[in-house]
Amino acid sequence: MDPAGVRPRIHELDAVRGFALCGILVVDIWQLTDMRATIGAGIVDPVRHVLSVLFEGRFFPIFSFLFGLSFSLFLDRVAEGGDRPRLVLARRLGALGLLGLIHHVFQPDEVLLPYAIVGLVVLLPAAGLTRWVILLAGLVATIGVPVTIGGGLGLVPGLFLLGMAADRFGLAENLRDRGWRIAVVFVLAVPAAVAAGVWEYRTPYSDLWTGSAAPVAGLLGSLAYFTGFLLFLRTETGEVFAEVLEPMGRMALTNYVSATGLILAADPWLGLSDSNRYGALLGSAVAIIAVQALWSYYWLRWFRYGPLEWGWRCVTWWRLVPNRLTRVERRKPTVPYGRGRSR
Structure with a gap:
């Protein structure tokens, strides 16, 4: 039996994970194809500049936070099974690291290997701490990194811990009953994100790599996106988007890795390398999202x-896990997204 497969999923978070994948894809395309960021000596391409403020550093924190939260949920489920939870989780992270090592050959900026390392070094030891200690450590790391050493992968430990703390405090439970709390955070986050985005936009390109503008703006932007999208899911239009993005989020590992192959395969035809063709970049991102949405569904x-999720799960439990749905399961009616589907 697979203990991690018996509990219902948190559908809103699957949809948010799919949403984050879409945002990460835009940045991955210009990184993988090595597109030009400037149009002259120190002059940033205006379209790239706008896209950076809208996408760069905004979705990676969401993805990292959700990884920490999912890790904590998985730890609880493994503990319920009583099957040496730390060994199971270490094997799970080791398998993720091996996949990340292979992926790194094709995508040098990939995150799976760093995720596995930080998971082993930070999350596993933190699992035995109290929830208040985890929260405090996560806040200190997440706030301290941008104002001292910058952003990037340095944000991962703090975001992982905040995700774990969110689970320990039960924030992921019954998300649909927390609408007003999410709305309060969103209302506070939006003006802060806009102000930080303006700060980042006005910062000289040469200073973005060493200053705090980009990581601070990225974190605030990700908070605004995260809470805003959770509120958007409560609308009729949001339900439609959720039905598309939730399968992508459930297959996040497969979609994240396969996007690298699709980008590298399309680049010779699109000619993005060493170019400023950001319109073509957005078009290719939309095409990849459409393919992955259909494929996932x-x-x-x-x-x-x-x-990849199935293979990862098999290695985690060190046995073959049933994957194919039975005829009865395929015929089971689905619940409309906005009606009682928070877990």
Whole structure:
């Protein structure tokens, strides 16, 4: 039996994870294809500058936070099974690190290997701490890193801990009952994110790599995006988007890795390398999202997990885990997204 597969998923967070994947994809494309950021000596391409303020550093924190939260949820589920939880989790992170090492050959800026390392070094030891200690450590690390050493992968430990703390405080439970709390955070985050975004936009390009403008603006922007999207999911239009993005989020590992292959395969045809063709970048991002949305939707009509998710789960439990849905499960009616689907 697979203890991690018996509890219902948190559907809103799957949709948010799919949303974050879409934002990360835009940045991954210009990193993988090495597109030009400038149009002259120290002059930033205006379109790239706007895209950076809208996308760069905004979705990676969401993805990292959700990884920490999911890790904590998984730890609880493994502990319920009583099957040497730390060994199971160490094996899970080791498998993720091996996949990340392979992925790194094609995508040098990939995050799976760093995630695995930080998970082993930070999350596993932190699992035995009280929730208040985890929260305090997460806040100190998340706030301290941008104002001292910058952003990037340095934000991962703090965001992982904040995600774990969110689970320990039960913030992920019954998300649909926390609408007003999310709305308060959103109302506070938006003006702060706009002000920080203006600060980042006005910062000289040469100073963005060493200053605090970009990481601070990225964190505030990610908070605004995260809470705003959770509120958006409560609308009728949001329910439609959720039905598209939730399968992508459930297959986040497969979609994240496969996007690298799709980008590298399309680049010779699109000619993005060493160019400023940011319109073509956005078009290719939309095309990849459409392909992955369809692929994820139809795959999950027949299988419980995505291909890489299934392999990862098998290594985690060190046995073959059933993946194909039974005929009865395929016929089971789905619950409309906004009606009782928080778990």
